[in-house]
Amino acid sequence: MVDVRVNKATPARLSAFSDGVFAVLITVLVLDLRPPDLPSFQALVDLWPRWLSYAVSYLFIAILWVNHHHVLRYRAHASLNLAWYNFAHLFSASLIPLATSWLAQTRLAPQPVAFYAAVFFFANVTYIALCWELIYQFPDDVPSSVRRSMLVRSITTLCLFGAAALVALRFPLWGLAICCCCLGFYVKPSPPGVRAID
Numbered sequence: 001m002v003d004v005r006v007n008k009a010t011p012a013r014l015s016a017f018s019d020g021v022f023a024v025l026i027t028v029l030v031l032d033l034r035p036p037d038l039p040s041f042q043a044l045v046d047l048w049p050r051w052l053s054y055a056v057s058y059l060f061i062a063i064l065w066v067n068h069h070h071v072l073r074y075r076a077h078a079s080l081n082l083a084w085y086n087f088a089h090l091f092s093a094s095l096i097p098l099a100t101s102w103l104a105q106t107r108l109a110p111q112p113v114a115f116y117a118a119v120f121f122f123a124n125v126t127y128i129a130l131c132w133e134l135i136y137q138f139p140d141d142v143p144s145s146v147r148r149s150m151l152v153r154s155i156t157t158l159c160l161f162g163a164a165a166l167v168a169l170r171f172p173l174w175g176l177a178i179c180c181c182c183l184g185f186y187v188k189p190s191p192p193g194v195r196a197i198d
Contacts, residue, residue: 011072014086021090022065028097029057032104050104053116056180057100063186064093064123070189071127074134074142082133089126095119113172117165120179124161128154146190157182 033054036043068089075082099116106112131150135142160182168175 011075011078011082014078014083015069015072018068018086018090019065022061022068022093025061025093025096026058029054029061029100032097032101049107053100053103053108056176056183057096059183060120060123061093061096063183064089064127067127067186067189068130071130071134074138079133082130085126085129085133089123089130092119092123092126095122108172108176110169110172110175113168113175114165117161117168117175117179120182121158121161121165124154124158128158153185157185 033050036047078086096119099112099119102112103116131154135150136147160178164175164178164182166175167178
C-alpha cells in the first residue's frame with residue numbers, strides 16, 4: 001500500500017473561483033441591457049419586461065452568491081464531491097443570463113417564464129447538493145435544528161419553484177411572482193430562527 005499525500009483545496013479557493021464566475025454572470029447580464037430606440041420616457045416604460053427580468057435575475061445571482069459564501073463556511077476542506085457539486089451549482093447559475101434574455105425578448109411569454117422558473121429549480125437542486133456535502137452529512141458538527149431548518153426551507157422552495165414552472169405555462173406572471181416570493185426565503189442565508197455563524 002502506497003500513501004499518497006493529497007493537497008485538499010480549501011473552500012476559500014473554491015469561493016474565490018466561484019466569485020469570478022458570479023462576477024462574469026452579472027457582467028453578461030448587464031451587457032444584454034439595451035437602451036430604447038426612441039428618446040422618450042414612454043419608450044423606457046415600454047421596456048418593462050426587460051427591466052423586470054434584469055432586476056429579478058440580478059437579485060437571484062446576488063442571493064446565490066451570498067448563500068454560496070454562507071454554506072462554504074461550514075467546512076475547512078473541500079472534498080472532490082464538493083468541487084463537482086460546486087461546478088454543478090455554477091452551471092445552473094450560468095443559465096440565468098440565457099433565461100433572462102429569452103424572458104425579456106418574448107415579453108414574459110409562458111414557455112420562457114416556465115424555463116426561467118426551471119432554472120431557479122435547478123439552481124435550488126444544486127444548492128441542496130452543496131448543503132448535503134457541507135452540512136447535512138455531518139450531524140455532529142452542525143446542530144440538528146440548523147440542518148432541519150435548512151432542509152425544510154430548501155425542500156419548500158424546491159416545490160414552489162417546480163410549481164412556478166408549471167403555473168407559468170398558463171399564467172406566466174403568476175409563475176414569475178412565485179419565483180420572486182421564493183427568493184425572499186434566501187435573502188438571509190440562515191433560515192428563520194437560526195443565528196448566522198461569525
